[in-house]
Amino acid sequence: MKSNDTSIELIIFDCDGVLVDSEVLCKRVLISMLANISVNVSDNYFDTYFLGQSYESAQKQILADFKVSLPDTFRDDYLEELLKVFNHELTTTPQLESILPRIKTKNCIATSSSPDRVKFALNTTGLLPFFEGRVTTSSEVKNGKPAPDIFLLAAHKMGVKPEHCLVIEDSEAGIRGALAANMQVVKYTGASHLVDKMQPINDSLDHVPTFSHWEKLFSLYPQIA
Known part of the structure; x- marks a missing residue:
């Protein structure tokens, strides 16, 4: 499935199940x-x-x-x-650390985790230096995923319009929230809770691109490297 052609100025990563295999x-x-x-x-x-x-x-x-x-x-x-x-x-998802330095597009995190939990997870896996100061948690918004609030706040903090954001999510709640925020979204299925499991996206979301290996991200969105 081809990705959206709209220019990408910000990548918004979910944390649990995307960055860390938690x-x-x-x-x-x-x-x-x-x-x-x-x-x-x-x-x-x-x-x-x-x-x-x-x-x-x-x-x-x-x-x-x-x-x-x-x-x-x-x-x-x-x-x-x-x-x-x-x-x-706790570990990162497979091959994540090898692709992060190759991403040239501005990026941040939007997570349902608490501030203490996400900081601990990032620090434990060595990812904190890469994302420090660019993390938005559900504690900062009134409505969590699948509402769009957390994604809109993350984009606002980074100074990027929603339509120029790409969200990487593993859950239906996150995908729905990103779409409600008028953002591009791709589903990552490479974490251990989704590997070798049938996890069909709801029929109304079957247009969302999906990938299971981080290298594929650059094939879907070559403009981010």
């Missing part, structure tokens, strides 16, 4: 912690309702589906457990 770790920790309070969710449930979305969104979904209000301490406890796992197991 979603399988998040899933493992969260499913385990939810089971401890008798909220039993499947892998598919996680992918459908939690992937790419904020903690607040997950919290509301659990309340709606299980009639369980997460304890006040749950968010901090989850972050503490997750960062322990990140410290030992």
